Amino acid sequence: MWDYIIIGAGSAGSAVAGRLSESGRHRVLLLEAGPSDRNVWIRMPIGYGRTFYDSRVNWMYQTEPVPGFNNRISYWPRGKVLGGSSSINAMVYSRGQEQDFAEWEALGNEGWGWNDVLATYRKLEDHDLGAGPHHGAGGPLHVTTIDKEAHPLSRIFIKAAEEVGVPYSPDLNGATIEGAGLYQITTRKGFRESSASAYLRKRPNLDIVTGAQATKIIFEGKRAVGVTYRQGDMLREARATREIILSSGSIGSPQLLQLSGIGPAAVLKAQGIDVLLDNAAVGRNLQDHLCYDFTYRTSAPSLNTVLYPWHGKLRVGLQYILTRKGPLSLSLNQAGGYYRSKPGLAAPDIQLYFSPLTYEKAPPKTRPLMNPDPFPGFYTSISPCKPKSSGHLEIRSSDAREAPAIYPNYLSAPEDLAVMVEAARFLRRLGEAPSLAAVIETELKPGPQVASDEAFADDIRNRSYSVFHPVGTCRMGPDPRSSVVDPQLRVHGVSGLRVIDAAIFPTITSGNTNAPSIMVGEKGAALILRDTN
Incomplete structure (x- = not known):
């Protein structure tokens, strides 16, 4: 008993x-x-x-x-x-x-x-940033900052976000979630x-x-x-x-x-x-x-460059075994943030994700190890x-x-689709920002042919997840x-x-x-x- x-x-x-x-x-x-x-x-x-x-x-x-x-x-x-x-x-x-x-x-x-x-969060946290008004230390759950390990493309994403009006945030769990920055993750010593x-x-x-x-x-x-x-x-x-x-x-x-x-x-x-x-x-x-992605092929190296070839897998595998560091110690969602889709909103209403890697999502029955694409690329995503x-x-x-x-x-409320269409347009502007445009070779999805509100709405119905x-x-x-x-x-x-x-x-x-x-x-x-x- x-x-x-x-x-x-x-x-x-x-x-x-x-x-x-x-x-x-x-x-x-x-x-x-x-x-x-x-x-x-x-x-x-x-x-x-x-x-x-x-x-x-x-x-x-x-x-x-x-x-x-x-x-x-x-x-x-x-x-x-x-x-x-x-x-x-x-x-x-x-x-x-x-x-x-x-x-x-x-x-x-x-x-x-x-x-x-917030008092409960501070009690449960053992945060890399230490104890303070917004974080706890000594709690059971370790929260890791990834500033030293994030892929260089993540910094380019953050710079591009600044170029389209989303300020840099050094702490997305600070006084406000608003801004673009590197995500904190739940890991401990790799x-x-x-x-x-x-x-x-x-x-x-x-x-x-x-x-x-x-x-x-x-x-x-x-x-x-x-x-x-x-x-x-x-x-x-x-x-x-x-x-x-x-x-x-x-x-x-x-x-x-x-x-x-x-x-x-x-x-x-x-x-x-x-x-x-x-x-x-x-x-x-x-x-x-819900989430909706833009997929890009890049002229700059991404995690695909490291994780697709067998010798790259071997190298990062050894790095992880020996040091508990490198790409295998991280999430693929390395950067992101939150912004307000319209002026005057009381709080940020759209979440951003950035992944310095792309892969094709296979059907569930195949039970694969999701493998990166054989070319350099990255995702940007929005989630209302x-x-x-x-x-x-x-x-x-x-x-x-x-x-x-x-x-x-999903999308049964008409305003949800309207918000996602506007957020998709934001992703297009983000990809056209100077910092990202300098490393983008091609927009693979949705592709430049998707330009009208109607085309974005159709693509959102077909591809959001x-x-x-x-x-x-x-x-x-x-x-x-x-x-x-x-x-x-x-x-x-x-x-x-x-x-x-x-x-x-x-x-x-x-x-x-x-x-x-x-x-x-x-x-x-x-x-x-x-x-x-």
């Missing part, structure tokens, strides 16, 4: 487990559907080129056809391994901005405003720093069980008391005296709630599941960020921070092994009619059960969502311990 059972050892779940177990006073069980993270492709930062299509550590979800994408299906990699998506992502550390959390608080979520959230490597320690009071997929939360009346899970061919059961914490992510958490009888009654009944609590909000409010479109997901079976049906509803930030499907809010958890992350209408992961986001944050997900885990654990004490 345990005090707490945590379902999911991902970005948030590992943080919860680490914090609940560190005092030694509480017995904690952490269940993870995937395997251990002792995997060279996980530990080596650039290895996410392999895990991107590896079903052993990746749920490899696919959405239903998306009308706004001309009925294309969207591929969603999500971590199925200790560390969850923090073990297979691009490692960009971006916390969101003050206005994001002011919005959360204004929606009735007391304690989730910027000052509260290795990936996942939430698992940051928070999980061998402790006599922490039991970690891998290969254990939860199938149902056990209730006595309306109190959560345990969980059934499948391990190999065996169905097992575990019970907790205090709480069950659901940290299975924005797909897994609403899926398990629905499998356990909490969700839209019609959806549950259609799959033969008894309704414990009719809550239409479970699985709704699904939000995600606050899309208006939202979707939903729902179970299609009472079997936990069958993925839910995911309806992201998820940047893998699904959130919001167990929305936090004070009203049980429109949300799933309260501001203490307790599931409305039942007891002994919380959701602590990105599913609780009331609205999507600006930028990459991994740092906010870890923050939710850190803050959620503090809420539990406060109630316990």
Whole structure:
């Protein structure tokens, strides 16, 4: 018997487990559907080129056809391994901005405003920039600056951004996220720093069980008391005296709630599941960020030049083995930033990415190691921070092994497409800025023939893609009619059960969502311990 059972050892779940177990006073069980993270492709930062299509550590979800994408299906990699998506992502550390959390608080979520959230970030960080008003030092999660390692093209991108009106920022997690600069990443001494490597320690009071997929939360009346899970061919059961914490992510958490009888009654009944609590909000409010790329062939060397030939791979491999430095120690998203698409906006609303490498994205079934193109090139990309479109997901079976049906509803709000068209025009101007124009040989995609608003809109529908930030499907809010958890992350209408992961986001944050997900885990654990004490 345990005090707490945590379902999911991902970005948030590992943080919860680490914090609940560190005092030694509480017995904690952490269940993870995937395997251990002792995997060279996980530990080596650039290895996410392999895990991107590896079903052993990746749920490899696919959405239903998306009308706004001309009925294309969207591929969603999500971590199925200790560390969850923090073990297979691009490692960009971006916390969101003050206005994001002011919005959360204004929606009735007391304690989730910027000052509260910033204090949590500072508590969890061990930042290269050291302790200060905007960063923490000595926390479990190491955040690395890449000033000395970034590819030279990244500096050219930053200079070009300045030339089109986006100021240089030496710290994209500083007083403001606005500006162009080098991204900070979650690594430590040349290795990936996942939430698992940051928070999980061998402790006599922490039991970690891998290969254990939860199938149902056990209730006595309306109190959560345990969980059934499948391990190999065996169905097992575990019970907790205090709480069950659901940290299975924005797909897994609403899926398990629905499998356990909490969700839209019609959806549950259609799959033969008894309704414990009719809550239409479970699985709704699904939000995600879209990305749209420009691809260039260059006259200057890029990472393609280094990573495409076998001798280049050998050289950087040896460099990494001997020094833990070089391209293999970094993310491919090396530079970027945030800007305001229109004068007078209260906050930046578009995120920029720059990658000094290009590659063709292969279909998921082939499970390749994504290989660079045989010519020098780079990507520039835009991603609107606050899309208006939202979707939903729902179970299609009472079997936990069958993925839910995911309806992201991209570009269903007309203003989302308009924002992306304007942002695409910005990328065209960025490529024409003197610093980038001097090294660009050819614009490969979308190509100069794409020039009108209509042509850009068509290309966006055909080529934009998820940047893998699904959130919001167990929305936090004070009203049980429109949300799933309260501001203490307790599931409305039942007891002994919380959701602590990105599913609780009331609205999507600006930028990459991994740092906010870890923050939710850190803050959620503090809420539990406060109630316990």
